[in-house]
Amino acid sequence: MTRQMTGAKMVVEALIEQGVDTVFGYPGGAVLPIYDEIFQQNHIEHILVRHEQGAVHAAEGYARATGKPGVVLVTSGPGATNAVTGLTDALMDSIPIVVLTGQVPTFMIGSDAFQEADTVGITRPCTKMNWLVKETDHLASTIHEAFHISTKGRPGPVLVDIPKDVQFATGDYVEKPRAKTDHYQPRIKGDVETITALVEAIEQAERPVFYTGGGVINSGPAASGLLRELVDQTGFPITSTLMGLGAYPASGEKWLGMLGMHGLYEANLAMHGCDLMINIGARFDDRITGRIADFSPNSLKAHVDIDPSSINKVIHADFPIIGDVGHVLEDILRIWKARGSKTNKGAVKNWWGQIADWRAINCLSFKNSEKTIKPQYALQRLEALTKDHDRYITTEVGQHQMWAAQYLGFEDPNRWMTSGGLGTMGYGTPASIGVQVAHRDALVINVAGEASWLMNMQEMGTAVQYRLPVKQFIMNNERLGMVRQWQELLHGERYSHSWSEALPDFVKLAEAFGCKGIKCDNPDDLDEAIKEMLAYDGPVIFDCLVEKHENCFPMIPSGKAHNEMLLGEADTQGVIDAKGSVLV
Amino acid sequence: MSPLKIDKGSSSHSAYDLRSHMSDAIETHTLAVLVQNEAGVLARVIGLFSGRGYNIESLTVAEVDHQGHRSRITIVTSGTPQVIHQIKMQLDRMVPVHEVHDLTVEGPHVSRELALFKVQGKGDHRVEALRTAEIFRANVVDSTLESFVFEITGTPEKIEAFADLMRPLGLLEVARTGVAAISRGT
Numbered sequence: 001m002t003r004q005m006t007g008a009k010m011v012v013e014a015l016i017e018q019g020v021d022t023v024f025g026y027p028g029g030a031v032l033p034i035y036d037e038i039f040q041q042n043h044i045e046h047i048l049v050r051h052e053q054g055a056v057h058a059a060e061g062y063a064r065a066t067g068k069p070g071v072v073l074v075t076s077g078p079g080a081t082n083a084v085t086g087l088t089d090a091l092m093d094s095i096p097i098v099v100l101t102g103q104v105p106t107f108m109i110g111s112d113a114f115q116e117a118d119t120v121g122i123t124r125p126c127t128k129m130n131w132l133v134k135e136t137d138h139l140a141s142t143i144h145e146a147f148h149i150s151t152k153g154r155p156g157p158v159l160v161d162i163p164k165d166v167q168f169a170t171g172d173y174v175e176k177p178r179a180k181t182d183h184y185q186p187r188i189k190g191d192v193e194t195i196t197a198l199v200e201a202i203e204q205a206e207r208p209v210f211y212t213g214g215g216v217i218n219s220g221p222a223a224s225g226l227l228r229e230l231v232d233q234t235g236f237p238i239t240s241t242l243m244g245l246g247a248y249p250a251s252g253e254k255w256l257g258m259l260g261m262h263g264l265y266e267a268n269l270a271m272h273g274c275d276l277m278i279n280i281g282a283r284f285d286d287r288i289t290g291r292i293a294d295f296s297p298n299s300l301k302a303h304v305d306i307d308p309s310s311i312n313k314v315i316h317a318d319f320p321i322i323g324d325v326g327h328v329l330e331d332i333l334r335i336w337k338a339r340g341s342k343t344n345k346g347a348v349k350n351w352w353g354q355i356a357d358w359r360a361i362n363c364l365s366f367k368n369s370e371k372t373i374k375p376q377y378a379l380q381r382l383e384a385l386t387k388d389h390d391r392y393i394t395t396e397v398g399q400h401q402m403w404a405a406q407y408l409g410f411e412d413p414n415r416w417m418t419s420g421g422l423g424t425m426g427y428g429t430p431a432s433i434g435v436q437v438a439h440r441d442a443l444v445i446n447v448a449g450e451a452s453w454l455m456n457m458q459e460m461g462t463a464v465q466y467r468l469p470v471k472q473f474i475m476n477n478e479r480l481g482m483v484r485q486w487q488e489l490l491h492g493e494r495y496s497h498s499w500s501e502a503l504p505d506f507v508k509l510a511e512a513f514g515c516k517g518i519k520c521d522n523p524d525d526l527d528e529a530i531k532e533m534l535a536y537d538g539p540v541i542f543d544c545l546v547e548k549h550e551n552c553f554p555m556i557p558s559g560k561a562h563n564e565m566l567l568g569e570a571d572t573q574g575v576i577d578a579k580g581s582v583l584v
Numbered sequence: 585m586s587p588l589k590i591d592k593g594s595s596s597h598s599a600y601d602l603r604s605h606m607s608d609a610i611e612t613h614t615l616a617v618l619v620q621n622e623a624g625v626l627a628r629v630i631g632l633f634s635g636r637g638y639n640i641e642s643l644t645v646a647e648v649d650h651q652g653h654r655s656r657i658t659i660v661t662s663g664t665p666q667v668i669h670q671i672k673m674q675l676d677r678m679v680p681v682h683e684v685h686d687l688t689v690e691g692p693h694v695s696r697e698l699a700l701f702k703v704q705g706k707g708d709h710r711v712e713a714l715r716t717a718e719i720f721r722a723n724v725v726d727s728t729l730e731s732f733v734f735e736i737t738g739t740p741e742k743i744e745a746f747a748d749l750m751r752p753l754g755l756l757e758v759a760r761t762g763v764a765a766i767s768r769g770t
Contacts, residue, residue: 125631129679132623149679309670312670
């Protein structure tokens, strides 16, 4: 027997059936019936953000910290268009989120009604799938389908656009088991023949390297466990993309550190010099590969990805394996063990000798200062003082983000949320709120730059309202640091609009929001200031005034190969030669 | 060339590698895409092509299974082998796409297009147009004292050839459906 209810009630009912406990949202005319239903129940907590972009990033943070889909509810028109950046961010980083938008009533669609926008048209390229629901009878099944598609296969954002008359009208509620899902069942088991061929290559490889990415995290904690087992049992070195940090512990002895444009010297040179590259859940992004023609020229490459379109998109794969990382890792381990757990031990030992030489370069060393706080030093201290906490880190985008990836250590998956693919400044503050909502007692720190942080600082209002003790660790160099770095190295030191001449007083700003502000500009005071931040039971805005002209190294200049990386200021001379100075 | 005299392909100044990695020859492929016939599905497919910079040389779409709500989209596209491969992969992972067939590689197939030609002329031109139409097995579907509308079906090449012959005979307008294609045999 079917249950009859209004569309608005169906929304809440379907969310409860999907196990949703939190919705991030902002009300408006076209979603008032749904907000009325939210008011009359106690199963789902609604977090009122200050801007719809904040709602989507908060849902992303929630999703990445829990592995569950994040849910957003916003109104039509500007509510939906403000969500677009977050949707694109989630699409690029494969984060499961379900966004529900209000829409003008069906009979007014196309009339340029108040707060009308072609939401499904606008969001079609930035969602995995979206729907405009025109009949109340279809609403519940569409929401269930949305959750299915968002979370199955390569995760991603989905959007359901719900006209106001559909919310008011009464229809049949379709329960989750009866909703249409069988048309979308992505393949999760990898091809055994190819996996066996890869195992043979693993047995023979002289210079192997694991190159892992966000796919390991998305596959769930079990996949990280299997990855650790495989790495530790084969004894092969492992590096990871920005998205994959934490899948293998930073303290693990096989860990080379992050690779890519600002990755570690040993990680990038291992990628360049390897004879077997095992890509697990990464996608050969341009920040990783550098110049394609010279990318790891002498290696066989395996690529494990759940999305068939990722394989052979950028780099030819010798062992293409379509499947879920967890399932494929299980098969690799099973087959490798059944064949006797063999590796080319002697050669791999020599390979580690080579890696030790690269490590000895100590590429993350930097010249510290007694007068000013170096950003690297700030992060080293933050790491030392927080690593034993139940800690989650979010970031904004820029130099601070790369330094955080270099100097903070991640021991577990789902502890690191950063905007990788889209590079969204303004991501970190709302993401930290989403993480803190999911883990109320954990230490959640947003490592930020002051410019990024200002982009979504309104969300401090949300943090204060819901007593979310997020720590905003702003490394303030009064510059758009990464833009400034590129202008210095590649544009003749012409610093076009890369600094702000009018920054707020962050301590007063904190007080205005009703939270705590801390300012620190002396390396000697830094530890005490960080401890004060950690001890405060509430949101903190920490204004850490750092060296203004520090550059982020190592760096592979765009279009260069992995073995052409710059290690420090001295190396930058070669970048801007006579020909380069014409360019810059 | 940009104002900075940066060679196309140089990328030391840019975040992106601008050079083309594959210099492979451009191939033309005919794809048959079976999709769920739902609102926006065509926009989704076309958006993929425009958003990722792929070519569409011809596109036809119509519902082919009313009860199953299936539509068939026939796309003629061109690109390097790597691009064609990407197009197929990207189409295949779209949620409302059920099947993608590359008819060009899957075996022999039949491609047909329908076109309407409006030809204006008197005297010898009119007679010649009619005679040529007969050779091409085109039907006259409209006639006035000074014009014909011919209906012709065939491969795109045949239609091109017919257009070439009609042009000097007073060709006014052409309407083409685009290619529909299906594999030979079972």
